Amino acid sequence: MGQITLKNVRKSFGATNIIPNINLEIENGEFVVFVGPSGCGKSTLLRLIAGLEDTTSGTIAIDGRDVTNEAPAKRKLAMVFQSYALYPHMTVAKNIAFPLKMAGESPETIEKKVADAARVLNLSNYLERRPGQLSGGQRQRVAIGRAIVRQPSAFLFDEPLSNLDAALRGTMRLEISELHNQLKTTMIYVTHDQVEAMTMADKIVVLNAGNIEQVGSPLELYRSPKNLFVAGFIGSPRMNLIEGNAAADHGAATIGIRPEHLSVSTTEGKWKATVGVAEHLGSDTFLHVTADGVGPLTVRTGGEIGAHHGDTIFLTPDAAKIHRFTPDGLAI
Numbered sequence: 001m002g003q004i005t006l007k008n009v010r011k012s013f014g015a016t017n018i019i020p021n022i023n024l025e026i027e028n029g030e031f032v033v034f035v036g037p038s039g040c041g042k043s044t045l046l047r048l049i050a051g052l053e054d055t056t057s058g059t060i061a062i063d064g065r066d067v068t069n070e071a072p073a074k075r076k077l078a079m080v081f082q083s084y085a086l087y088p089h090m091t092v093a094k095n096i097a098f099p100l101k102m103a104g105e106s107p108e109t110i111e112k113k114v115a116d117a118a119r120v121l122n123l124s125n126y127l128e129r130r131p132g133q134l135s136g137g138q139r140q141r142v143a144i145g146r147a148i149v150r151q152p153s154a155f156l157f158d159e160p161l162s163n164l165d166a167a168l169r170g171t172m173r174l175e176i177s178e179l180h181n182q183l184k185t186t187m188i189y190v191t192h193d194q195v196e197a198m199t200m201a202d203k204i205v206v207l208n209a210g211n212i213e214q215v216g217s218p219l220e221l222y223r224s225p226k227n228l229f230v231a232g233f234i235g236s237p238r239m240n241l242i243e244g245n246a247a248a249d250h251g252a253a254t255i256g257i258r259p260e261h262l263s264v265s266t267t268e269g270k271w272k273a274t275v276g277v278a279e280h281l282g283s284d285t286f287l288h289v290t291a292d293g294v295g296p297l298t299v300r301t302g303g304e305i306g307a308h309h310g311d312t313i314f315l316t317p318d319a320a321k322i323h324r325f326t327p328d329g330l331a332i
Contacts, residue, residue: 002154002186003028009058018044019210031180033189035197036207042190078147079156084139086131093127096145117145137168154186228329231256237298246294252324259300261321269314275307
């Protein structure tokens, strides 16, 4: 089991509120991602769940049991950090086995659990190597293996891929997602990278200044952001947010249109625009344009488009995909 419930959880350091007040329900077996900009409180919230930080007030329960004041070791959670924190003088097998050895498990049990974890993580051929002989991705898998052998109620990942290059991050995203499908164990994953959040999560928790802005599936947040913060944060490239007359025409203080929901023509359209930078990525092209009476916009279009710096184009937003927001930034 791995159901985690937070009720009125607050964390402050002196007079500074880091987590003003959070209520959250994480169901057994869910892959939940905490996402938000740097300093939004996502790592602090994870550490509160793990017991590495004391709560100022509120309760944290795991499978219905109040663990607010329990030590980390008693919560049956396993944490994987940004730094691998491996013992350089130990082999892969001994690194994975370390928490079992500290728990007093028998040599036979340790050997079986290490072998099982290594098989799941494709580390069976590396058990006698030391961390210095491994790639960054392999080291992170060893750190995950050390968590797996503890058979926790939930895994807690604190930006585990931020030390890897782009290609390895993509590979490890797939491996962690596949691991979740195999183990069916609750996973909470912290990242500032909304692409990781969109591609990995069952449920995303968007945090801003210690508050939850919205909770939902990746597509729910993409299709129906509740406010301007979520609208501007979820999606890559980010949503175009437009004020002024163009917004007023739609009965809103601000309207939003995603780059992929703008059609491009060389002859006619709602907004006349001048192309600035054109990023040709093969399958896609991102056009950074300035539209008359609207301002800067990003347009996502097909990779074969022949637009270049200084060209005049015409843009038409998909009327069904326009998001409208009040002066307070709430979705209409």
